[in-house]
Amino acid sequence: xxxxxxxxxxxxxxxxxxxxxxxxxxxxxxxxxxxxxxxxxxxxxxxxxxxxxxxxxxxxxxxxxxxxxxxxxxxxxxxxxxxxxxxxxxxxxxxxxxxxxxxxxxxxxxxxxxxxxxxxxxxxxxxxxxxxxxxxxxxxxxxxxxxxxxxxxxxxxxxxxxxxxxxxxxxxxxxxxxxxxxxxxxxxxxxxxxxxxxxxxxxxxxxxxxxxxxxxxxxxxxxxxxxxxxxxxxxxxxxxxxxxxxxxxxxxxxxxxxxxxxxxxxxxxxxxxxxxxxxxxxxxxxxxxxxxxxxxxxxxxxxxxxxxxxxxxxxxxxxxxxxxxxxxxxxxxxxxxxxxxxxxxxxxxxxxxxxxx
Amino acid sequence: xxxxxxxxxxxxxxxxxxxxxxxxxxxxxxxxxxxxxxxxxxxxxxxxxxxxxxxxxxxxxxxxxxxxxxxxxxxxxxxxxxxxxxxxxxxxxxxxxxxxxxxxxxxxxxxxxxxxxxxxxxxxxxxxxxxxxxxxxxxxxxxxxxxxxxxxxxxxxxxxxxxxxxxxxxxxxxxxxxxxxxxxxxxxxxxxxxxxxxxxxxxxxxxxxxxxxxxxxxxxxxxxxxxxxxxxxxxxxxxxxxxxxxxxxxxxxxxxxxxxxxxxxxxxxxxxxxxxxxxxxx
Numbered sequence: 001x002x003x004x005x006x007x008x009x010x011x012x013x014x015x016x017x018x019x020x021x022x023x024x025x026x027x028x029x030x031x032x033x034x035x036x037x038x039x040x041x042x043x044x045x046x047x048x049x050x051x052x053x054x055x056x057x058x059x060x061x062x063x064x065x066x067x068x069x070x071x072x073x074x075x076x077x078x079x080x081x082x083x084x085x086x087x088x089x090x091x092x093x094x095x096x097x098x099x100x101x102x103x104x105x106x107x108x109x110x111x112x113x114x115x116x117x118x119x120x121x122x123x124x125x126x127x128x129x130x131x132x133x134x135x136x137x138x139x140x141x142x143x144x145x146x147x148x149x150x151x152x153x154x155x156x157x158x159x160x161x162x163x164x165x166x167x168x169x170x171x172x173x174x175x176x177x178x179x180x181x182x183x184x185x186x187x188x189x190x191x192x193x194x195x196x197x198x199x200x201x202x203x204x205x206x207x208x209x210x211x212x213x214x215x216x217x218x219x220x221x222x223x224x225x226x227x228x229x230x231x232x233x234x235x236x237x238x239x240x241x242x243x244x245x246x247x248x249x250x251x252x253x254x255x256x257x258x259x260x261x262x263x264x265x266x267x268x269x270x271x272x273x274x275x276x277x278x279x280x281x282x283x284x285x286x287x288x289x290x291x292x293x294x295x296x297x298x299x300x301x302x303x304x305x306x307x308x309x310x311x312x313x314x315x316x317x318x319x320x321x322x323x324x325x326x327x328x329x330x331x332x333x334x335x336x337x338x339x340x341x342x343x344x345x346x347x348x349x350x351x352x353x354x355x356x357x
Numbered sequence: 358x359x360x361x362x363x364x365x366x367x368x369x370x371x372x373x374x375x376x377x378x379x380x381x382x383x384x385x386x387x388x389x390x391x392x393x394x395x396x397x398x399x400x401x402x403x404x405x406x407x408x409x410x411x412x413x414x415x416x417x418x419x420x421x422x423x424x425x426x427x428x429x430x431x432x433x434x435x436x437x438x439x440x441x442x443x444x445x446x447x448x449x450x451x452x453x454x455x456x457x458x459x460x461x462x463x464x465x466x467x468x469x470x471x472x473x474x475x476x477x478x479x480x481x482x483x484x485x486x487x488x489x490x491x492x493x494x495x496x497x498x499x500x501x502x503x504x505x506x507x508x509x510x511x512x513x514x515x516x517x518x519x520x521x522x523x524x525x526x527x528x529x530x531x532x533x534x535x536x537x538x539x540x541x542x543x544x545x546x547x548x549x550x551x552x553x554x555x556x557x558x559x560x561x562x563x564x565x566x567x568x569x570x571x572x573x574x575x576x577x578x579x580x581x582x583x584x585x586x587x588x589x590x591x592x593x594x595x596x597x598x599x600x601x602x603x604x605x606x607x608x609x610x611x612x613x614x615x616x617x618x619x620x621x622x623x624x625x626x627x628x629x630x631x632x633x634x635x636x637x638x639x
Contacts, residue, residue, distance in 0.1 A: 137365035
């Protein structure tokens with residue numbers, strides 16, 4: 001591990017210790033929050049939920065109004081960290097000269113307001129992938145240059161199973177500040193020093209108590225009383241039933257290999273490296289790829305995941321078995337995007353139930 | 358391992374120059390390369406069994422093992438069978454052309470566990486390339502090892518790679534060299550038959566031995582079975598596996614066999630390691 005990089009990109013910003021509990025909570029009125037976020041734009045890029053082409057996304061905050069009716073973005077905010085298409089370096093050849101120019105990682109601080117607990121967790125889940133053995137400066141710089149201002153969910157998202165995945169949709173340890181909406185504004189939990197620094201010295205944020213924070217917890221509309229499945233059992237059974245071909249064939253029967261589950265997934269991170277030729281040179285890109293695609297593992301002469309059931313088994317096993325073995329975390333946060341937007345209604349929750357069966 | 362690239366850009370290759378191209382067969386070529394950066398030529402090191410990512414700029418990147426030995430460091434060698442876009446582009450290149458090199462990546466053959474043993478190398482086709490690095494390495498420290506047997510097979514005499522090495526090993530009195538082809542011709546003097554079958558005919562003793570094999574997946578699969586029939590235990594057998602790779606860094610997510618990533622946990626595995634978990638994906 002390179003000490004230089006580690007210094008530049010701290011694994012995590014220092015979190016607030018329990019001694020500082022009393023100063024952990026704040027309250028802010030909606031108008032003041034809007035003013036504060038708007039003011040931040042002078043110093044940093046401020047991203048907040050907004051609609052583009054009828055779909056929620058995180059985009060530059062216009063300072064005019066706080067988002068209303070936001071549940072979650074269609075594409076996960078991972079796209080702001082692991083970009084769908086990222087130019088890594090270019091080369092130019094002219095006559096005998098041949099020059100390779102690396103592109104530096106993105107610069108400039110930014111703030112994402114409104115990120116959900118699930119998506120914030122997903123960014124942390126992915127972190128060790130991009131740290132272990134070889135540090136991916138592109139991902140790590142994106143993490144370190146971004147402050148996450150999370151917001152508690154009010155409504156259970158379609159297809160979601162975040163609580164089964166151990167995520168509290170109304171709290172987060174993965175953000176810098178976390179907001180809970182109350183009738184006259186927001187309660188704020190301060191989770192990192194840089195989050196505290198971002199709030200500033202002024203009087204926009206009022207001090208609040210732990211009790212006030214706790215009482216701001218709301219019942220989530222549409223939440224289930226009982227969990228859909230037992231996660232520990234899923235993990236154990238996914239491993240035990242890996243070789244059960246008939247199970248995976250049955251489960252994956254309706255899958256059409258479109259890959260949308262992987263593109264919408266906040267923890268799917270598989271990528272391809274590819275070249276684009278330009279006049280007198282070319283650019284190397286890192287771009288999202290999907291284990292659902294038949295040519296994902298296609299080599300000269302053979303393909304170890306030629307059959308669809310092997311590819312579907314790979315996706316489920318990677319998330320709920322292999323990733324856990326390698327990083328002691330599941331590569332799933334239960335956001336429900338893959339369930340809600342699967343064109344053939346292949347419901348991962350039902351798949352996991354069956355695997356656990 | 359090697360110096361970090363500017364900006365910590367782990368995807369950025371070093372520039373290397375092709376200094377020699379050797380046609381091995383009708384579809385396979387060996388490239389001798391040298392770093393453009395003189396300092397890197399001095400400091401670069403690797404182990405037998407490791408691989409690298411090679412770029413043909415504008416065409417893409419592909420994974421090949423380093424087929425030369427770390428005991429012969431005046432240049433690096435890698436061998437390429439023409440099968441796809443990048444390999445075809447590589448075959449178009451000549452001496453003096455520039456390509457990209459990222460590496461070395463992956464683990465390597467366990468020299469410490471092979472020392473003092475009888476070594477059995479079983480290779481097929483272009484699968485001889487990673488074994489060749491180890492064979493040269495072992496021959497350069499010949500006294501550290503006991504008997505050396507090399508069994509190498511290809512489809513036909515025309516498909517044999519590294520003929521100059523096969524020749525040298527054949528004439529090396531301290532090496533038992535066996536070549537076999539699936540289909541011979543009138544000039545063919547070696548054996549005729551599939552590698553696993555010839556292996557069982559030759560029947561090397563497993564006592565105090567270690568077997569190292571690499572070749573097409575189907576050959577590896579049956580060679581492992583033959584070795585077991587000959588009495589080799591899984592801990593005596595090493596193989597180097599091929600899987601589709603892009604990054605070589607354990608990040609791009611495609612070269613896994615079960616929880617193991619061939620690019621980082623491999624490409625060299627003992628049968629003991631891969632025997633206990635899924636083996637239906639290679």
